[in-house]
Each structure stands twice: as C-alpha cells, then as structure tokens.
Amino acid sequence: MNPIGAEPYIVLSMVLFLMGALGVLMRRNAILLFMSVELMLNSANLALVAFAREWGQVNGHVFVFFVMTVAAAEVAVGLALIVNIFRERQSINIDDLQQMQG
Amino acid sequence: MEWLFLVVSFVAVLAAGMMLTRQNAVHSALFLIVNFGCVAFLYLMLDAPFLAMVQVTVYTGAIMVLFLFVIMLLGAETTTDTSGRMRWLGFVGTALAILLLIIFAFPLASNMLNDETTHQPDAQARIRVINAIPGGDAQTFTVMDMGRAMTLQETVRGNVLLDPVSETSDDTRLDGVIYEYGREAARDYIEVAAGDYTVIVGVAGRDFESAPIYSQSRALEPDSAHSILLFENAAGLVDVALLEDDISAPAVGKMRLTLFNAVTDKQVSLVDVGQYSARSTLCDDSACGSLIPHRALIEQLPAGEHISLELEAGSYNLALVDEDQNVLRTLAAYEAERGMIETRVLVREPGVPGSQSSYRAAVFNTIGAPAFGSPEAVGQVLFIEYVLPVMLVGMLLLVALIGVIVLARPDALAQAERRRVNRRRRVNRPLVSVISQQTGSNVLSGDYRAKLTGGADDPAGD
Numbered sequence: 229m230n231p232i233g234a235e236p237y238i239v240l241s242m243v244l245f246l247m248g249a250l251g252v253l254m255r256r257n258a259i260l261l262f263m264s265v266e267l268m269l270n271s272a273n274l275a276l277v278a279f280a281r282e283w284g285q286v287n288g289h290v291f292v293f294f295v296m297t298v299a300a301a302e303v304a305v306g307l308a309l310i311v312n313i314f315r316e317r318q319s320i321n322i323d324d325l326q327q328m329q330g
Numbered sequence: 331m332e333w334l335f336l337v338v339s340f341v342a343v344l345a346a347g348m349m350l351t352r353q354n355a356v357h358s359a360l361f362l363i364v365n366f367g368c369v370a371f372l373y374l375m376l377d378a379p380f381l382a383m384v385q386v387t388v389y390t391g392a393i394m395v396l397f398l399f400v401i402m403l404l405g406a407e408t409t410t411d412t413s414g415r416m417r418w419l420g421f422v423g424t425a426l427a428i429l430l431l432i433i434f435a436f437p438l439a440s441n442m443l444n445d446e447t448t449h450q451p452d453a454q455a456r457i458r459v460i461n462a463i464p465g466g467d468a469q470t471f472t473v474m475d476m477g478r479a480m481t482l483q484e485t486v487r488g489n490v491l492l493d494p495v496s497e498t499s500d501d502t503r504l505d506g507v508i509y510e511y512g513r514e515a516a517r518d519y520i521e522v523a524a525g526d527y528t529v530i531v532g533v534a535g536r537d538f539e540s541a542p543i544y545s546q547s548r549a550l551e552p553d554s555a556h557s558i559l560l561f562e563n564a565a566g567l568v569d570v571a572l573l574e575d576d577i578s579a580p581a582v583g584k585m586r587l588t589l590f591n592a593v594t595d596k597q598v599s600l601v602d603v604g605q606y607s608a609r610s611t612l613c614d615d616s617a618c619g620s621l622i623p624h625r626a627l628i629e630q631l632p633a634g635e636h637i638s639l640e641l642e643a644g645s646y647n648l649a650l651v652d653e654d655q656n657v658l659r660t661l662a663a664y665e666a667e668r669g670m671i672e673t674r675v676l677v678r679e680p681g682v683p684g685s686q687s688s689y690r691a692a693v694f695n696t697i698g699a700p701a702f703g704s705p706e707a708v709g710q711v712l713f714i715e716y717v718l719p720v721m722l723v724g725m726l727l728l729v730a731l732i733g734v735i736v737l738a739r740p741d742a743l744a745q746a747e748r749r750r751v752n753r754r755r756r757v758n759r760p761l762v763s764v765i766s767q768q769t770g771s772n773v774l775s776g777d778y779r780a781k782l783t784g785g786a787d788d789p790a791g792d
Contacts, residue, residue: 232375240342246427249427250420259359260349267362267365274372280376280378289707290712293708297726300393300727308734312737320406
C-alpha cells in the first residue's frame with residue numbers, strides 16, 4: 229500500500245532534528261529553546277515510527293508513546309521553571325542567566 | 331504517494347524553519363503546531379493511526395496550549411536579542427548541520443536506490459486445527475506430526491483436546507493446556523518451528539503409523555499458516571484437508587473471506603444477490619432460462635477446495651449456490667468488517683436421512699493479530715510487554731506533577747509570609763485606646779476633643 233520505504237522518513241527526521249538542534253544553539257528565548265527541543269523529540273519519534281513500520285514491530289510505537297510522556301513531563305517542569313525565572317528577573321533570555329557561570 | 335510525502339515533508343520543514351526564525355514567540359508556537367500536524371500526517375502514512383491521534387491530542391493539543399499559555403502569561407513574546415555578538419556562529423552552525431546531514435543522508439539515499447531491505451525471517455510457522463464436522467457422538471482423533479514429534483490430540487466430535495498421545499521418548503509437547511471447544515470450532519494458531527512436517531491424523535488410541543486417516547508431508551514455511559481441516563465427506567467419513575492460510579492483514583478497508591467447500595458432491599459458488607429475498611434458487615423462471623441479477627464472487631468451487639477473496643467492508647446479501655443455481659445457504663445481511671479474516675466452511679447438516687439436506691456455512695474467525703499500529707496492537711504490546719516501563723513513566727509523571735507544584739509554590743509561600751508579617755505589624759489594640767490608657771483620659775470623649783480645639787477646662791488638671 230505504501231511504496232515509500234523508511235529512508236525518506238529517516239532523512240526528513242534528520243533534517244527536523246538538525247533544525248531543532250540549531251534552534252537550541254542559536255535562539256536566546258528560553259521558550260523557543262524548549263520548542264526546539266520538542267521539535268527534536270518529534271523528529272526522533274518520526275524515525276522510531278518509520279523503523280517500526282520497516283520492521284513490522286509495534287515496539288517502536290510504544291517507545292514513541294514513552295517519549296511523548298517524558299516530553300509532556302519535561303515541558304511541564306521546564307515551563308514552571310521559566311515562569312519562576314521570569315518572575316525573578318523579568319526576562320527569559322538565557323544569556324541573562326549567568327550567575328552559575330564559573 | 332511520493333508526491334504526498336514530498337508535499338507534507340516540505341510543509342513540515344518549512345514550518346520548522348519559520349518557527350526557528352520568527353522573532354515573536356507566539357508565531358513560532360503556531361508554526362510548531364503546523365509542523366506537529368504534518369508529523370501526525372506522516373504517522374498516518376506510516377500505518378500508525380493511533381500515534382497520529384495521540385500526536386494531535388498530546389502535542390498540538392496539550393503541550394502547545396501550555397506553551398501558548400506561558401508565553402501569553404509572561405507577555406514574553408519577544409526577548410532582547412543578545413545573539414548579535416555571535417551571529418557568525420549561527421552561520422557556522424548551519425553550515426556544519428548541513429554538512430552532517432549530507433554525510434548521513436548519502437548512505438541512506440544510496441541505500442534507497444539500491445536494495446530492498448531484507449527482513450529478519452521469523453522462523454515460525456503457524457498451524458491450527460479446524461473441526462468442521464457437525465455435531466454428533468464424540469470420537470477422538472489425533473493430529474500428529476512425526477517429523478518433529480509434535481502431537482495434537484483432537485476430539486473431533488465434541489470437545490477438542492490437546493494432549494500428547496504418543497508415548498515416544500523424544501516427544502516434545504508444544505502445549506500442555508487442554509482446550510475445550512464445542513463442535514465446529516477452530517483452535518487458535520499455535521506456533522511451531524518452520525520446517526518439514528508430516529501431518530498425520532488418526533483415531534486416538536489406535537496406532538497412527540499403520541492406520542492413519544490422513545498423512546501428508548508438508549514443508550511449513552516460515553511465516554506461513556496452515557489449517558488442518560477435518561470435515562465429513564459424502565460417505566459420512568472423516569476427511570482431512572491441509573490448507574495454507576493467508577493471515578496477512580487484508581488490504582485497507584477490506585476483509586478476507588476464505589471459503590472451503592466441504593460438501594463433497596457439489597460445486598458451490600458464492601454470489602452477491604444484492605437485494606435479499608428468501609429465494610431457494612437463483613433462477614428467475616421455472617426452466618431456469620434467466621437468472622436474477624447477482625454478482626458472482628466465487629465461481630464453481632469444487633469439493634475439498636478452498637479459495638480466498640477480499641471483500642470491501644460493508645453489508646452484503648450473499649448466497650451459496652450449487653451448479654444448478656439452487657441456493658444452498660443464504661448469508662443475509664452479511665457484515666464485512668474491515669480487517670477481519672474469516673474462514674467459512676460449507677458443511678452439510680446432519681439431517682434425517684431421505685429428507686432435503688440443509689447446509690450451513692460454519693464460520694471460523696481468525697483475526698490473527700490486530701492490524702499493525704492500531705490501538706489494539708499498541709495497547710497489547712504496551713500493557714503486556716512493557717507494563718513495568720508504563721508504571722515507571724506513570725511514576726515519572728507523578729514526580730513531574732509534584733515538581734511543578736513545588737516549583738510554583740515558593741511564590742505562594744512568599745505571599746503567605748508577607749501576610750504573616752503584615753499581621754504582626756498590625757497593633758493589637760487601636761492606637762487611641764493605648765493613648766487614653768497612658769494619659770488617663772478618654773481621648774475619644776467630646777470634652778477632650780473640645781480641649782484640643784481650644785476649650786476652657788483642662789481635664790488633666792481636675
């Protein structure tokens with residue numbers, strides 16, 4: 229039914245992952261940083277689903293499920309941290325968070 | 331399909347790029363939602379409908395709403411841009427990322443053009459026993475494999491048992507569980523190692539090798555499925571057929587129907603008669619010059635043969651007819667469910683001798699495995715193989731929940747602190763009462779106020 233193999237999906241997932249990584253490295257807005265992390269997790273999920281289809285194993289889907297759960301937990305905690313930081317210093321620019329710099 | 335993938339992936343990459351470059355965080359979040367939607371669509375294309383729905387509800391539904399809430403709550407749509415100093419790093423990073431992509435994508439792309447990925451063969455074959463003999467006295471038969479010392483004992487009339495019969499020393503039992511079925515039952519498939527087998531069916535208690543009812547060598551290929559079908563032939567004797575089953579998932583939106591003709595003196599056809607009417611023949615007139623409108627699905631299936639067809643899901647009025655267009659059996663309002671695999675065996679009902687024979691299409695459903703990526707399949711793996719990780723992830727969520735509450739708490743604590751401090755700073759008694767106690771006069775009384783405003787009498791001098 230589906231003539232496309234797993235490879236195009238893997239390539240797409242790599243592209244999305246690298247874009248997410250670039251976002252993490254280049255953006256200074258903490259919220260955007262989190263969104264980039266979400267993008268990376270999503271691209272990993274895409275690769276997992278593609279591999280699951282390729283091998284005919286549902287285990288890949290289960291892993292995606294776990295990744296989503298962990299991502300949800302991570303977002304909740306991360307956003308709570310961001311809110312606290314914003315209350316503290318009225319900014320979510322990660323360059324302003326230098327007090328732990330050695 | 332390729333163009334669909336290309337369009338969706340292009341939109342996904344475009345949305346990701348827009349998300350990275352927008353200065354306004356709200357715009358970024360909206361583009362990320364577009365990207366997640368595209369990924370959900372790709373999940374659908376990858377036969378993962380359940381995950382696609384979870385993606386939409388959890389990611390685009392819950393997580394992104396959380397993001398938007400926080401952005402709008404903080405009013406931090408834009409941040410001060412401090413990345414200006416290091417702007418060249420962005421270009422270097424992008425260049426390196428593209429280089430990395432090329433390094434990784436080249437082998438994949440060349441793979442894509444060259445070879446088909448060979449899957450690890452599942453060196454298991456499946457076999458089951460279908461007892462299609464109409465009810466009657468219990469009589470035990472045994473299906474036995476000599477090649478691999480597999481024994482199955484089947485009670486053909488009555489219950490079906492699985493029990494080793496052979497007393498041979500190297501007898502490896504596949505299963506010790508006793509299954510009980512009513513008549514016309516099929517055992518679930520059991521998995522055996524792929525290889526060459528001799529399937530022998532004999533009456534239990536008798537010597538198999540000398541007097542088997544049925545004996546045939548068959549190579550059970552990996553991933554194949556076979557049914558040992560026991561049925562009654564025209565002479566009333568037990569006959570055996572070894573069928574190869576197709577247990578792969580039917581095409582999307584279809585079901586697979588396998589029909590076996592166990593009526594040994596008739597050729598049957600399966601027809602779709604459209605509008606149902608309780609007819610006993612397909613003939614439109616007595617001389618059978620013309621037929622009522624129908625659509626033949628299976629034509630002239632000889633006795634002891636089987637054939638599979640895929641039906642679009644939906645409701646049908648089917649009829650099984652013999653070569654003289656007599657309707658042997660109608661299947662009115664037959665519901666074809668998508669993804670279903672059904673085996674039907676047309677058998678003659680044991681009736682009063684001499685009377686008109688009636689027929690029945692005994693049904694043996696086999697939904698082998700739930701469709702790949704369906705909620706059933708994912709749920710089975712999730713809650714059987716991965717119960718412990720599910721528990722741990724649940725624990726993680728609980729910890730995260732408590733963590734968020736704790737993180738949100740310090741501010742609330744500070745407010746409570748401030749309230750407590752405020753309360754302590756407040757004087758227990760009103761100031762005027764303290765003054766009146768110290769001066770010995772009622773400051774609130776009218777005469778004191780009169781003195782303050784230049785009155786004659788001095789209350790302190792009294």
